[in-house]
Amino acid sequence: MIRLRRNYRLAALGLALALSGVAAGQEGKGLDQSKKAIERGSRIYIAPIEGGFDTFLAAAIIKKQVPVTVVTDRTKAEYEITGIASSEKAGWAKMLFMGVDNSNDMASVKVVELKSSEVVYGYAVKKGNSYRGKQSAAEACAKHLKEKIEGK
Amino acid sequence: MKRQIFFGALLLFATGYCQFNNAQEQPAANAQQNQTAQETKAAPQTQPRIPPGAKVFVAPMGGFETPFKKAMADKKVPLEMVERREEAEYEITGASESKKASTAKKVILGSWHSDEDASIKIANLKTGEIVYAYAVHKQDSAHGQRSTAEACAKHVKDEAIAAK
Numbered sequence: 001m002i003r004l005r006r007n008y009r010l011a012a013l014g015l016a017l018a019l020s021g022v023a024a025g026q027e028g029k030g031l032d033q034s035k036k037a038i039e040r041g042s043r044i045y046i047a048p049i050e051g052g053f054d055t056f057l058a059a060a061i062i063k064k065q066v067p068v069t070v071v072t073d074r075t076k077a078e079y080e081i082t083g084i085a086s087s088e089k090a091g092w093a094k095m096l097f098m099g100v101d102n103s104n105d106m107a108s109v110k111v112v113e114l115k116s117s118e119v120v121y122g123y124a125v126k127k128g129n130s131y132r133g134k135q136s137a138a139e140a141c142a143k144h145l146k147e148k149i150e151g152k
Numbered sequence: 153m154k155r156q157i158f159f160g161a162l163l164l165f166a167t168g169y170c171q172f173n174n175a176q177e178q179p180a181a182n183a184q185q186n187q188t189a190q191e192t193k194a195a196p197q198t199q200p201r202i203p204p205g206a207k208v209f210v211a212p213m214g215g216f217e218t219p220f221k222k223a224m225a226d227k228k229v230p231l232e233m234v235e236r237r238e239e240a241e242y243e244i245t246g247a248s249e250s251k252k253a254s255t256a257k258k259v260i261l262g263s264w265h266s267d268e269d270a271s272i273k274i275a276n277l278k279t280g281e282i283v284y285a286y287a288v289h290k291q292d293s294a295h296g297q298r299s300t301a302e303a304c305a306k307h308v309k310d311e312a313i314a315a316k
Binding site for chain 1: 287
């Protein structure tokens with residue numbers, strides 16, 4: 001009987017920890033396999049990304065003052081950013097228990113050097129409770145791109 | 153009975169902890185949600201500015217171009233909008249997304265307003281460079297797309313256009 005109670009308590013503790021993990025829900029992961037640096041002032045082309053995420057990314061690059069020039073013509077660029085993004089509306093359970101209707105946003109981008117076709121940088125982010133939707137994910141990508149360029 | 157009370161207390165604790173975490177993540181967010189939670193973000197400009205009176209072409213943005221053009225006119229943005237891309241010096245492209253309030257949002261949160269996302273970028277057609285870009289997210293947008301269009305137009309006027 002005592003063992004059964006202890007199991008219940010452990011299960012409940014696990015549930016509480018899992019819930020708190022969901023609440024924290026923001027994580028990003030950078031991929032930096034290439035030793036090549038992205039030079040400051042490089043011309044970057046952002047390929048169209050589903051849901052207009054490319055436009056959000058361009059805005060984030062300017063907002064975060066990433067030291068690159070974004071161009072609209074791929075032939076004039078030295079690097080290309082491609083990626084995917086998705087956004088998920090808050091469900092009723094999230095609204096009921098957490099009292100928020102912020103969306104879950106995920107984005108993943110990669111930077112390719114067009115000369116060598118080498119992926120020089122990649123970054124993926126998941127915002128479990130994104131207050132500003134796609135804008136938050138785009139700004140996370142831009143911030144980490146800036147860190148890569150500045151070698152931080 | 154004791155077990156039920158224990159589980160009830162634990163669930164309350166977990167919910168409270170979740171909300172505490174959420175509040176810590178976005179301290180300003182909750183305060184602003186109470187004021188119909190409208191949020192905009194300015195983009196400091198390091199790029200060259202657009203001269204006043206420059207000819208701009210607003211590209212189709214899935215219907216967002218119409219409220220955006222109207223907002224540009226309402227906010228008296230000193231740019232000349234042209235109908236043909238060939239006549240323009242700059243091009244405005246962008247994307248917008250509107251999320252209507254779900255039944256759950258209406259019932260639980262008591263809000264009928266939609267959540268709006270919009271983003272625009274202005275490209276110099278000669279050089280191909282993006283000279284300005286802006287993104288806005290409006291939670292519980294009072295006027296739907298009109299709110300985000302006006303935010304974009306206001307920031308274009310204030311930040312993208314060079315002083316005379």
